[in-house]
Amino acid sequence: MLKNIFISLFILTIVYGCQKELKDSYKTAVFQQGFPEILKPLEKKLPFKIQNYSVLESNNDSIDIYIGFLNQGKQSGNWIALASKNQIKQFKTVDFKQNSENEKENDIDIEFNNSSNRISLRIKKLDTIENKITYSWINQSILTNSLTVLTIDKPLIKGKKFPTIELIDMNGEKFNLSNVKGQTIVLNWWAVWCAPCRKEIPGLNKLVRKYSDENVKFVSITDDSKEKVSSFLEENEFRYDITFIANNDRVFFGNSYPKNMVIDSTETITFFKEGGNENVWLEIDQHLSEVNNMK
Template sequence: MKNYYYILLLLSTFYACKKNPDQKTDEDELKPVVMVDELLSNQDKWWTYQYNRISLSSDFEPIDTSFNVIPKGKFLWELTSGNFVPIEMESDSLKTYKLYAIPTQSKNEISQIIKNLAKSEFQFYLMEGKPFPEFKAKNMEGEVIDQNNLIGKTTVLKTWFINCKACIKEMPELNKLVDRYENENIQFISLALDEKKDLEKFLEKTEFNYAVLPEQKDLIQEALKLNAYPTHIVVNKSGKIVKVLSKGSDLIAYVKEFMKNPDKELEVNSIPPPPPPLP
């Protein structure tokens, strides 16, 4: 009985949407921005497109295979099956992604990548609207920082470690973001895995303008349940997570838009976690 109730709850939440669930977009007006068959016939070409053009953490209009507008949570959940890829559609307004079935001959090459990406994005999506977890840490100067320091300001956090090449590569652009908002009500904090002494040596040679909290494995991996580096988290003035992103470029674009209206009311993405897969 509990399982039956849980399934009903899951399905009803997935299909709950502000728009009419039966609403269909105009197939004649919505066209993919790429040649889909050609794209999916080449893994390297697809991955270049996926990495540079698709941002599942951004705000977009989700379309299913039948051109129905569906909730974003449902869209991401479908991607976790590994049977679909998101393709950007031509649109004059909000960015629009449509689910396209992966051809049988491409499934072994592309499906697993999409599945892993979608699982992370689905997790990020479920974090939005939730309070940032309680924590207590010391920064590089020995000052105690906890969740109360996140109240009253917009906070941007980054998870990283010294030997993470992707984490280091994006630091110059993140430094420009800090410079851009240094006189506004926003703070930048990084959660590092490394010990203080190692971080001191690293920061002598590499400029990084975020405040650094050393040895944050427990907060990152246990409290936040994050295992991908870097991960970026935006927290609003009330201490609630508003966005979780994997790429610095997506973070920069999001912060620029968010800071135009940092007091915007936030909706909680209350989709329950998916049930375990069938044996």
């Protein structure tokens, strides 16, 4: 009896420790009004006005992450920047969902050094009343206390060779992209919970129908579970070949969705588009048409 009590207390201690660690991985930062000094060289080039900013606690002496609000006329939004050795290496606007239904919807990747390095973070809450932000760093989809810089040996960018990755199809069989060498491959990185991913699927289906007689292969890649995807497909059509990525290879795609790319017969990425919209299929269609005309 006493032994069982000790075992129960031990398990409770482990569970509490895990919950505390997850909770403690979130940090809070306060926004301050004005334009950060480090962005002054960009001030005249920006087509919008920066309202405020905050510097996130990274526990990294060589990298600083700035984040803030902006406005352009009556429109407002957010921006994020990465600085290394007091120089801006990356700056981009971002779209945060204030009332996100899924915790991953505000995951952000920031790539720099020609996309060979990446850091990731999750924005849990933006409090415009208290002027605060709650966030956590991400390392390979796991929340952490400190910023982690990942090195990507073969980054997914236009002009680079697509890396060898391990995929599994809906039947649990290995899906080898090398088996379709000589074909043009259109890839879509997506997730069931990702609203922009779902919005672009009808347009992507149009591509499959249009190029059904061409030497083009359409492949979707996800890190969602087979159960979630199967449930989604019961009510939604997705004409791409559905595949699931191995945990070791998801580092290539990062924590932001969706991504669309085209790979030619030499395994080179000829088209790359990050971020979704319902008309992205038109851009892919134009690229495929241009490729066909060059043959």
